[in-house]
Amino acid sequence: MKIGQSYEGTIKRQIYSAEEIAAAIERLAGRIAADFTGQPLLLLGVLKGALYVVTDLARAIALVPDGPSEIVVDYLCVSSYGNATRTSGEVRLLKDTTATVTGKNVVIVEDIVDNGLTLEYLSALLAERGPARLASCVLFDKPYHRRVDVALNYVGLRCPDEFVVGYGLDYQELFRNLPYLAQLQPWVFRVE
Ligand code: PRP
Secondary structure (H helix, E strand, C coil), rough: CCCCCHHHCCCCEEEEEEEHHHHHHHHHHHHHHHCCCCCEEEEEEEEEECCHHHHHHHHHCCCCCCCEEEEEEEEEEECCCHHHCCCCCCEEECCCCCCCCCCCCEEEEEECCCHHHHHHHHHHHHHCCCCCCEEEEEEEEEECCCCCCCCCCCCEEEECCCEEECCCEEECEECCCCEEEEECCHHHHHCC
16 A cells, blocks of 8 residues: 555554455454344444544444444543553543443443553443443454453454554554554654
8 A cells, every 4th residue: 555745654564454454343343233233332432542443343333234223423532641652551531421321332442452551441430330231342452561451342453562553543643544554664753
């Protein structure tokens, strides 16, 4: 895949192509749709990283026969303090859900789980509100540096133990709109 001028020369290697990501999302959609057949479903995307995965997942679930009876998409926004390439584990809730969680079938949708603290924080926060069911879906599982043992119900792809960008994942707010998952050239990190 060619790249536009904005990211020219920045990509060291592609890890998962846009097609591989789309196939993974279709697999996730099939599994989620089957588990919530005939029931209403609330998909909660965790911004900003999950902005693409939750929208693509919601549309893919809508195409699965015998899936949920209805699908509502809503968002939370969290941020973790830390340096540029690792999260610190201090989670801040920047935006809460608009939808009510109590009594609903909820799937938290994350782009990546790394140390696990963000998902642990959100799972505890939402569990307190009494959902009917609470599950988690992560597109890229990065299991090498877990600090907590979080339950992942739906996992898309294994992420290598590297700093990755694209398909929602950023470096200093850039690269989220890259359609594939990639590793950056080292020079990108040296530019102030
Ligand atoms: C990223 C990602 C997850 C979290 C996972 O978000 O989107 O929410 O880190 O990391 P953890 O498992 O180590 O807690 P980030 O805080 O970078 O914010 P962003 O989604 O706005 O990029």
